[in-house]
Amino acid sequence: MSWGPGIARAARLAFEASQLLSPSERVTALHLIRDELAARKDDILLANARDMEAADAEVAAGRLSTSLVKRLDLRTGDKWDSMLQGVLDVANLPDPSGVVSYATELDDGLELFRVSCPIGVLLVIFEARPEVVVNIATLAIKSGNAAILKGGKESSRTASLLGETIQSALSKTSIPSAYIQTIQTREEVSSLLALDEYIDLVIPRGSNALVKNIQNSTRIPVMGHADGICHVYLDESADEETALRVVVDSKTDYPAACNAAETLIVHSSLLHTLWPKVASALVSRGVHLRCDGLTQTALSSAKISFAADQVTPSQGSDYDTEHLSLTMSVLTLPSLSDAIRHINSHSSHHTDSIVTENDASASMFCRGVDSAGTFVNASTRFADGFRYGFGTEVGISTGKIHARGPVGLEGLVIYKYMLKSKSGKGHIASEFGVGKKAFKHTPLHTDVPPYR
Amino acid sequence: MSWGPGIARAARLAFEASQLLSPSERVTALHLIRDELAARKDDILLANARDMEAADAEVAAGRLSTSLVKRLDLRTGDKWDSMLQGVLDVANLPDPSGVVSYATELDDGLELFRVSCPIGVLLVIFEARPEVVVNIATLAIKSGNAAILKGGKESSRTASLLGETIQSALSKTSIPSAYIQTIQTREEVSSLLALDEYIDLVIPRGSNALVKNIQNSTRIPVMGHADGICHVYLDESADEETALRVVVDSKTDYPAACNAAETLIVHSSLLHTLWPKVASALVSRGVHLRCDGLTQTALSSAKISFAADQVTPSQGSDYDTEHLSLTMSVLTLPSLSDAIRHINSHSSHHTDSIVTENDASASMFCRGVDSAGTFVNASTRFADGFRYGFGTEVGISTGKIHARGPVGLEGLVIYKYMLKSKSGKGHIASEFGVGKKAFKHTPLHTDVPPYR
Numbered sequence: 001m002s003w004g005p006g007i008a009r010a011a012r013l014a015f016e017a018s019q020l021l022s023p024s025e026r027v028t029a030l031h032l033i034r035d036e037l038a039a040r041k042d043d044i045l046l047a048n049a050r051d052m053e054a055a056d057a058e059v060a061a062g063r064l065s066t067s068l069v070k071r072l073d074l075r076t077g078d079k080w081d082s083m084l085q086g087v088l089d090v091a092n093l094p095d096p097s098g099v100v101s102y103a104t105e106l107d108d109g110l111e112l113f114r115v116s117c118p119i120g121v122l123l124v125i126f127e128a129r130p131e132v133v134v135n136i137a138t139l140a141i142k143s144g145n146a147a148i149l150k151g152g153k154e155s156s157r158t159a160s161l162l163g164e165t166i167q168s169a170l171s172k173t174s175i176p177s178a179y180i181q182t183i184q185t186r187e188e189v190s191s192l193l194a195l196d197e198y199i200d201l202v203i204p205r206g207s208n209a210l211v212k213n214i215q216n217s218t219r220i221p222v223m224g225h226a227d228g229i230c231h232v233y234l235d236e237s238a239d240e241e242t243a244l245r246v247v248v249d250s251k252t253d254y255p256a257a258c259n260a261a262e263t264l265i266v267h268s269s270l271l272h273t274l275w276p277k278v279a280s281a282l283v284s285r286g287v288h289l290r291c292d293g294l295t296q297t298a299l300s301s302a303k304i305s306f307a308a309d310q311v312t313p314s315q316g317s318d319y320d321t322e323h324l325s326l327t328m329s330v331l332t333l334p335s336l337s338d339a340i341r342h343i344n345s346h347s348s349h350h351t352d353s354i355v356t357e358n359d360a361s362a363s364m365f366c367r368g369v370d371s372a373g374t375f376v377n378a379s380t381r382f383a384d385g386f387r388y389g390f391g392t393e394v395g396i397s398t399g400k401i402h403a404r405g406p407v408g409l410e411g412l413v414i415y416k417y418m419l420k421s422k423s424g425k426g427h428i429a430s431e432f433g434v435g436k437k438a439f440k441h442t443p444l445h446t447d448v449p450p451y452r
Numbered sequence: 453m454s455w456g457p458g459i460a461r462a463a464r465l466a467f468e469a470s471q472l473l474s475p476s477e478r479v480t481a482l483h484l485i486r487d488e489l490a491a492r493k494d495d496i497l498l499a500n501a502r503d504m505e506a507a508d509a510e511v512a513a514g515r516l517s518t519s520l521v522k523r524l525d526l527r528t529g530d531k532w533d534s535m536l537q538g539v540l541d542v543a544n545l546p547d548p549s550g551v552v553s554y555a556t557e558l559d560d561g562l563e564l565f566r567v568s569c570p571i572g573v574l575l576v577i578f579e580a581r582p583e584v585v586v587n588i589a590t591l592a593i594k595s596g597n598a599a600i601l602k603g604g605k606e607s608s609r610t611a612s613l614l615g616e617t618i619q620s621a622l623s624k625t626s627i628p629s630a631y632i633q634t635i636q637t638r639e640e641v642s643s644l645l646a647l648d649e650y651i652d653l654v655i656p657r658g659s660n661a662l663v664k665n666i667q668n669s670t671r672i673p674v675m676g677h678a679d680g681i682c683h684v685y686l687d688e689s690a691d692e693e694t695a696l697r698v699v700v701d702s703k704t705d706y707p708a709a710c711n712a713a714e715t716l717i718v719h720s721s722l723l724h725t726l727w728p729k730v731a732s733a734l735v736s737r738g739v740h741l742r743c744d745g746l747t748q749t750a751l752s753s754a755k756i757s758f759a760a761d762q763v764t765p766s767q768g769s770d771y772d773t774e775h776l777s778l779t780m781s782v783l784t785l786p787s788l789s790d791a792i793r794h795i796n797s798h799s800s801h802h803t804d805s806i807v808t809e810n811d812a813s814a815s816m817f818c819r820g821v822d823s824a825g826t827f828v829n830a831s832t833r834f835a836d837g838f839r840y841g842f843g844t845e846v847g848i849s850t851g852k853i854h855a856r857g858p859v860g861l862e863g864l865v866i867y868k869y870m871l872k873s874k875s876g877k878g879h880i881a882s883e884f885g886v887g888k889k890a891f892k893h894t895p896l897h898t899d900v901p902p903y904r
Binding site: 015016019020104106110112119120196200201212215216219221222223239241242243245246248249253340341344355362363364366367368370371372373374375376377378379381382383387388389399400401402404405406414415416417418419420421425426427428429430432439441450451452 | 467468471472556558562564571572648652653664667668671673674675691693694695697698700701705792793796807814815816818819820822823824825826827828829830831833834835839840841851852853854856857858866867868869870871872873877878879880881882884891893902903904
């Protein structure tokens with residue numbers, strides 16, 4: 001059972017068996033997992049210490065970055081406690097499955113229901129942070145999906161012990177323990193990516209390169225989070241204080257996040273009025289500006305002095321770059337239409353914001369910008385599952401199929417149609433048609449699925 | 453503009469421009485298309501006659517099947533009129549975009565809306581029937597998506613004239629005419645499959661081989677319709693009349709359809725009671741039965757006489773075969789659990805039906821069978837977008853991402869989040885957190901999007 005097909009088949013069978021259990025069983029399992037993790041805390045942190053030692057040696061040898069090692073550490077701050085609390089928080093969210101989204105009577109006694117249900121088997125591939133094993137396992141179990149998890153090799157001791165702990169808790173329930181499996185090697189991932197008869201969805205959480213690489217290697221659907229190249233556009237009618245607040249927050253609140261702004265577009269009417277003030281505010285917070293000719297010249301003529309390296313000329317590639325740091329690309333454009341066209345060509349379709357006092361401009365921006373989030377006078381940093389009120393976040397999808405933007409538990413379910421003949425001697429299609437019975441299609445006002 | 457990148461880029465720009473138009477413009481366009489088709493009827497049917505002549509020559513040379521040629525013909529029966537009526541029917545359906553599925557107040561004056569919107573650019577690949585050009589163009593325009601259409605080469609004259617007619621009608625609207633484009637060659641398709649920056653979704657309508665081949669050749673998401681290997685399971689408690697009606701209808705109502713049943717599973721308690729009656733009913737309607745040992749022996753001992761070729765022993769592969777004809781694979785199993793396991797292993801996850809008088813069995817079947825449709829005492833033939841009440845059908849998806857089962861216009865939309873700061877000086881994320889403001893997440897009871 002340790003090689004790709006065995007793992008995938010075991011996951012599929014575990015998923016299928018779990019479909020016959022009450023959804024409450026999954027909530028029970030999450031509580032048991034939390035308790036089992038608490039009971040094995042010392043062992044897990046010891047494994048984590050060993051991963052850290054090995055990683056430190058890699059850093060000393062120059063093969064690993066210090067920042068990656070930091071992300072490995074389960075022992076810092078309240079990381080452990082919040083990991084455990086996260087399990088309970090997700091356990092307490094509403095069940096995303098069993099939700100009726102369409103119900104109609106096709107004929108007397110023939111009722112059709114569209115009912116949300118788990119997708120099946122997920123393959124989730126992520127990088128260093130070992131607590132992601134617990135986060136993803138929790139989301140998968142809550143939403144009713146089996147999952148195969150592959151973490152970074154630097155956290156392999158921690159990740160595999162977390163996986164064992166979860167399986168040990170599952171063994172105390174009716175859910176098969178192969179419901180959650182961890183794997184360690186890239187070879188296993190490659191082997192799994194070919195198994196579309198067992199695996200329904202691949203979720204890569206990591207770099208853009210990882211996502212594209214996986215999309216190129218499988219016909220299994222991929223729910224990937226690619227770059228976050230977010231824009232703020234200052235419209236002709238922008239209010240000064242609003243502009244300063246939204247631009248500064250979008251860029252500086254947490255520059256390493258995918259929802260931080262990377263590019264500022266200034267309407268050309270603002271070049272000598274609002275723009276120098278916005279630039280000063282950004283520079284005073286340590287932001288490096290990469291400016292096009294007009295925005296740079298405007299700063300020179302405004303006679304504001306900056307350190308030489310804080311305002312530099314942009315290159316074309318800056319407008320397609322996710323800086324993930326206190327660097328911002330800037331350009332000016334003569335109209336809202338031009339701004340929309342620029343954003344649609346250069347944005348990663350994640351989140352883009354307009355600062356405007358004009359409702360027609362807001363409307364045009366929100367309809368015209370083809371991104372998961374189109375914001376008005378609000379920081380791009382609000383694009384987040386918790387801030388949106390989902391209670392949790394599976395990831396942020398920049399794709400346009402199935403789920404888009406911040407993805408909550410709803411992104412891990414699909415639906416099936418249940419058709420129930422309640423009366424007579426069954427319902428058959430040949431009784432309908434021209435000169436025969438007609439379909440009623442009477443909406444049923446119910447949120448209760450026929451079977452649960 | 454005639455090669456892949458040019459076509460795809462033109463489609464993307466047409467889509468983006470269309471987002472700024474009122475949705476009513478798309479309905480106007482559909483009416484104009486219908487009128488333009490009516491005006492050019494003679495020319496189009498002439499092109500169709502030429503396609504037919506060329507196809508007849510291919511048939512004579514043994515390179516094409518007669519049944520394919522029949523599907524080419526736009527002049528038979530009411531095909532032309534119903535194609536034109538279909539345009540108006542879809543025009544009159546509710547707009548699938550602009551639907552609010554989540555609305556919440558994050559903070560005073562900060563409102564979040566999840567609003568359905570078109571996906572973007574579709575690449576639709578289909579086989580012989582030329583009227584599909586009009587069907588798909590209609591669905592794409594109604595749902596707000598640009599589309600690139602590739603039909604079978606046998607219908608190229610008709611398809612390209614239909615495409616020109618649609619573009620000519622679009623040129624009378626504000627919608628760019630590159631919104632709907634037709635292409636002719638496989639080389640163009642290959643080139644387009646690489647262009648994931650322009651194309652959002654590929655919809656292959658055709659054989660399983662076509663779907664798999666496309667899934668293997670692109671990282672663009674694919675909404676494919678694969679085999680329909682549908683099952684009927686006769687539960688221990690099945691009612692005789694219901695069983696006869698449902699099995700016969702599922703198999704014989706239209707055997708070439710993907711929602712026709714291919715395999716019958718008989719509970720072993722019914723081998724000498726219900727099964728011989730069901731077998732007689734099927735055989736009397738010309739069905740050929742491929743039976744496992746027990747079901748065949750049961751027929752022998754029931755002393756029912758059949759023509760020798762109507763009841764033959766099954767081979768293993770029969771249970772993974774979409775016969776698409778009056779042939780049915782039959783097996784017996786000792787329990788409902790076994791039936792569910794067999795279906796989950798051999799079904800194409802399209803539609804499967806149980807005949808039962810036992811509600812617990814119905815519940816177990818509907819929850820345990822991992823298919824787009826799980827039916828109780830109803831023919832598998834009901835699995836259809838029109839019968840489900842969608843007013844139209846984009847296709848039937850056996851995938852488990854985005855859309856599953858019969859797909860209506862809803863399958864051609866996704867959503868975006870619009871976040872609107874309505875008061876104060878804009879909203880910024882750094883004002884929220886521990887010791888600062890908390891998110892309200894108060895549901896907004898509205899179905900009106902902020903911008904439309």
